[in-house]
Amino acid sequence: MQFIRTSLLYKERFFDWEEAIAHKERMEMERAVFGASEFFSQKAFLTSFRGIEKVQIEHEVETNLDIVEIWFNPWKVSYNELLELFFDLHDPTARDNQKYKNESLIFFSDKNQLTLAKQKKNELKQLFKDKIITKITPVIEHINI
Numbered sequence: 001m002q003f004i005r006t007s008l009l010y011k012e013r014f015f016d017w018e019e020a021i022a023h024k025e026r027m028e029m030e031r032a033v034f035g036a037s038e039f040f041s042q043k044a045f046l047t048s049f050r051g052i053e054k055v056q057i058e059h060e061v062e063t064n065l066d067i068v069e070i071w072f073n074p075w076k077v078s079y080n081e082l083l084e085l086f087f088d089l090h091d092p093t094a095r096d097n098q099k100y101k102n103e104s105l106i107f108f109s110d111k112n113q114l115t116l117a118k119q120k121k122n123e124l125k126q127l128f129k130d131k132i133i134t135k136i137t138p139v140i141e142h143i144n145i
Helices: 003-025 042-046 079-088 112-128
Strands: 030-036 052-060 067-070 104-108 135-138
Touching: 030 079, 067 079, 079 112, 104 112, 112 135
Parallel strands: 104 135
Antiparallel strands: 030 067, 030 104, 052 067
16 A cells, blocks of 8 residues: 555656646747748748747738747757758848849847857858848847737
């Protein structure tokens, strides 16, 4: 009888422990916001990475800009991985013969995101012969995507 009681207590504690971790992960979601034009494959964010919990997409008609807001679990996917995916999904350069204006934007939420975005942009400058046009700017909190 003592063994059964102890097993039940252990199972209760184990269940609470799993719940606590799941709750902590939900509470520690981070936000990444990107914008781009010119054939930006924003829908790839919906299925490409584990750890992406929620994606909202908005198209700005007057600027022909797609803005993607991503809520992600940093324990499962890093902001740096999302930056890499962002640059894989669009052309961050400007060319002289381009017919339409191309835009590329990274909206940062904190100093860490700003630092990582600047590092990634600098890495790309070494890889592309055309000018990298990606702008890095603070996220505007009052705009709901």
